[in-house]
Amino acid sequence: MNDADQPLGYLLHRLTTSLRAEVTTGALDPLGLTFPQYICMRILAKSPGRSNAELARDVMVSPQAMNMVVRGLQDRGLVSRPAAVDSGRSLPAELTKSGLALLKRTEPGIRAAEKRALAPLCDDDQRDLRRLLAALN
Numbered sequence: 001m002n003d004a005d006q007p008l009g010y011l012l013h014r015l016t017t018s019l020r021a022e023v024t025t026g027a028l029d030p031l032g033l034t035f036p037q038y039i040c041m042r043i044l045a046k047s048p049g050r051s052n053a054e055l056a057r058d059v060m061v062s063p064q065a066m067n068m069v070v071r072g073l074q075d076r077g078l079v080s081r082p083a084a085v086d087s088g089r090s091l092p093a094e095l096t097k098s099g100l101a102l103l104k105r106t107e108p109g110i111r112a113a114e115k116r117a118l119a120p121l122c123d124d125d126q127r128d129l130r131r132l133l134a135a136l137n
Contacts, residue, residue: 027109055070
């Protein structure tokens with residue numbers, strides 16, 4: 001069976017694993033961020049006010065694991081959550097100005113890692129891949 005005949009989930013997993021390693025070593029480690037922290041920050045930049053439970057579902061980790069991620073970001077002043085809310089128990093998280101600035105600093109390294117991961121594809125195929133993946137979300 002050639003690689004193109006492999007199940008989609010397997011192919012996506014291989015790409016994700018390779019890209020995650022590239023992103024972590026090339027872009028995140030130098031900034032003191034873990035991959036889960038980066039993903040959390042990316043989600044909060046797009047959807048501010050997400051609760052810990054919502055973030056955990058988005059990233060497919062346990063609420064306890066996500067709480068550790070968010071607390072680590074809070075301790076660095078990258079994410080803020082209120083001490084209490086008027087109703088309910090969930091504390092909405094938002095990126096701070098420092099968090100937004102650090103997220104922006106990840107961009108060059110993230111783009112370079114993506115470029116290395118997608119290097120076997122021509123520019124047109126890279127655009128098509130992004131378009132197709134976006135259509136599936």
